[in-house]
Amino acid sequence: MALAFRQAGERESDALSSEAEGPVIEARGLNLVFETADAPVHALKDIDLSIGAGEFVSLIGPSGCGKTTLLRVIADLEQPTGGSITVNGMSPDEARQARAYGYVFQAAALYPWRTIEKNIALPLEIFGLSKAEQDKRIAAGLDLVGLTGFGKKFPWQLSGGMQQRASIARALSFDPDLLLMDEPFGALDEIVRDHLNEELLKLWAKTRKTVVFVTHSIPEAVFLSTRIVVMSPRPGRIHEIIDCDLGPDRPLDIRDTPEFLEIAHWVREGLKAGHGYD
Numbered sequence: 001m002a003l004a005f006r007q008a009g010e011r012e013s014d015a016l017s018s019e020a021e022g023p024v025i026e027a028r029g030l031n032l033v034f035e036t037a038d039a040p041v042h043a044l045k046d047i048d049l050s051i052g053a054g055e056f057v058s059l060i061g062p063s064g065c066g067k068t069t070l071l072r073v074i075a076d077l078e079q080p081t082g083g084s085i086t087v088n089g090m091s092p093d094e095a096r097q098a099r100a101y102g103y104v105f106q107a108a109a110l111y112p113w114r115t116i117e118k119n120i121a122l123p124l125e126i127f128g129l130s131k132a133e134q135d136k137r138i139a140a141g142l143d144l145v146g147l148t149g150f151g152k153k154f155p156w157q158l159s160g161g162m163q164q165r166a167s168i169a170r171a172l173s174f175d176p177d178l179l180l181m182d183e184p185f186g187a188l189d190e191i192v193r194d195h196l197n198e199e200l201l202k203l204w205a206k207t208r209k210t211v212v213f214v215t216h217s218i219p220e221a222v223f224l225s226t227r228i229v230v231m232s233p234r235p236g237r238i239h240e241i242i243d244c245d246l247g248p249d250r251p252l253d254i255r256d257t258p259e260f261l262e263i264a265h266w267v268r269e270g271l272k273a274g275h276g277y278d
């Protein structure tokens with residue numbers, strides 16, 4: 001099959017490639033205050049964060065600490081009220097228009113009246129790709145997430161895990177260098193989640209996308225990430241950034257090793273220290 005996706009090491013030569021010097025994401029003194037009817041909500045306070053090409057960075061923290069808001073700022077779905085942020089050296093608005101990222105939501109968010117392949121095709125239709133190119137990318141996307149043969153099914157005919165894999169294929173259909181994932185496996189049972197974690201790690205190793213991943217789960221963050229950003233609420237800020245230096249080869253039972261447990265311990269300590277318990 002002709003590959004519609006670039007593999008690790010292969011890069012487009014265009015100027016939008018995240019291989020261009022400099023970080024993929026660079027936030028400096030980023031602030032976002034939501035004005036609400038009662039009191040303003042300081043969702044992000046003084047966020048400094050730099051994410052390089054090919055990193056897998058998880059954002060972890062208690063409910064309301066601003067994880068989703070930070071992801072939405074990167075995606076140009078929310079506007080910061082202070083500080084600066086660039087995506088591939090551009091403003092989030094420019095990066096969105098340059099199709100710099102794919103976004104995977106908490107729920108699979110597939111259109112129920114479209115088949116899986118028509119869901120994957122949606123961004124490709126919007127971008128005006130030819131039917132032949134769409135077909136090539138749909139086939140490659142289904143293959144990438146292990147759903148070959150399921151393209152003609154409707155979302156409701158697939159399990160939750162399969163639906164979430166389809167939404168990953170959709171986010172990757174136009175081969176962005178950056179993948180933004182907001183708790184994509186949060187609603188799935190443990191076994192399915194473990195499996196999809198393994199699959200996502202393989203996909204990342206194969207494509208070397210830059211991934212920003214929101215999760216509540218310490219084991220999930222440690223298993224997947226190269227760095228873990230521990231956030232704390234009210235106001236939402238970065239409490240600590242922890243290196244997760246477990247190497248690229250991570251079978252599931254790595255979770256029982258002392259190295260894994262030590263990193264998990266530090267993440268837990270970071271979460272406790274940043275938590276108000278109110």
Ligand SMILES: Nc1ncnc2c1ncn2[C@@H]1O[C@H](COP(=O)(O)OP(=O)(O)OP(=O)(O)O)[C@@H](O)[C@H]1O
Pocket residue numbers: 034035036041042043061062063064065066067068069070236
């Ligand atoms: N559009 C909005 N208007 C007002 N307040 C908002 C808005 N969006 C988010 N907030 C508030 O901003 C804070 C951060 O929300 P956010 O959804 O980013 O947190 P989170 O860490 O992703 O939480 P969760 O883990 O529960 O998804 C919360 O206090 C939330 O209520």
